[in-house]
Amino acid sequence: MKAVEITEPGxxxxLVLAEREQPKPGGDEVLIxxxxxxxxxxxxxxxxxxxPPPPGASDIPGLEVAGEIAEVGSNVDxxxxxxxxxxxIPGGGYAEYCTANVNCVLxxxxxxxxxxxxxxxxxxxxVWSNLFDRAGLKSGETLLVHGGSSGIGATAIQLAKAFGATVITTVGNDEKVQxxxxxxxxxxxxxxxxxFVEQxxxxxxxxxxxxxxxMVGGDYIPKNIDxxxxxxxxVSIAFLGGPQVELNMLPVMLKRLTLTGSTLRARDNGFKGDIASALKAHVWSLMEKGEAKPIIHSTFPLSEASKAHALMEESRHMGKIILTVCE
Structure with missing residues (x-):
């Protein structure tokens, strides 16, 4: 199969297109x-x-895919x-075939x-894990999400509004405002x-x-606390502005604040499966009615993964960047 390899850090x-052996699904996996x-x-x-990818994961980049099941493991019904x-998936998405644990498939x-x-x-x-499970966002509450035009931001805006929250977001230009x-x-x-603090x-x-x-971290964190x-x-999910910060913890005590954060990639398949079940129960109907959906900014063929990465690093995109693989 064709797959995108990282030849060296840089x-x-x-990112180059190479030939790789097609993976085989384990008992609890499907081949996509x-x-x-x-x-x-x-x-x-x-x-x-x-x-680096977690132990046992493919070194091929790519954390999410869509396609057709080509083979099912012995325990999959x-x-x-x-x-x-x-x-x-924990890795392997930039390829013509990849395996996925059945718990993480929808x-x-x-x-x-x-x-x-x-x-x-x-x-x-x-977004579901951090905004609803971890932060417990409720109808009638107000959410501030930084980076509203990113894939995460666009998803957070749509889901928070669908579940009755007021949404404030920050962006970097007037086109993204609209x-x-x-x-x-x-x-x-x-x-x-x-x-943004004054606003x-x-x-x-x-x-x-x-x-x-x-998703910013750095000097945004004390401003957020304020x-x-x-x-x-x-809830911290990334640190584009750096993870190091000096904090006055007194407001945390006085306002009874909760500071938390998470990463998803290394979590076990049971945990991810619980999120998948929640999405199927609470979000799939919204998407099937068109009330929530991924917003696609642009697509590139698999062979142009390097162009897709360059676009992401320029931060000009609004929504998701997608690689098209097989017809």
């Missing part, structure tokens, strides 16, 4: 003929040599050959394209021209927000 040009694969920030970090599925929502379905697993699993407003965000702040306080009449979903209302929850 820039996008270290990959039609499309999502490109995510962790893939870029892995390419740079800073995010929930799916059959030919089923249209999407899957969260049917493609009705009438959804493979390119769009490939944009579901990484972002929807991450993009996020189109997704339903109630307040969109251009952080390059506006002070959030003005929008909430000084009450602050109940939940912050943060904006949290009593009993607020701060």
């Amino acid at each position: 820039g996008p040009d270290v 003929k990959v039609m499309a694969a999502g490109v995510n920030r962790p893939d870029v970090v892995q390419r740079k040599g800073l995010y 929930a799916y059959k050959v030919g089923d249209r599925v999407c899957a969260l 049917p493609v929502p009705n009438a959804m394209s493979m390119e769009m379905a490939a944009g579901i697993p990484e972002t929807y699993f991450t 993009f996020c407003k189109g997704l339903g965000a109630d307040c969109v702040i251009n952080y390059r021209t506006q002070d 959030v306080k003005a929008f909430t009449d000084g009450d602050g927000v109940n939940v912050v979903l943060d 904006l949290l209302a009593p009993d607020g929850r701060h």
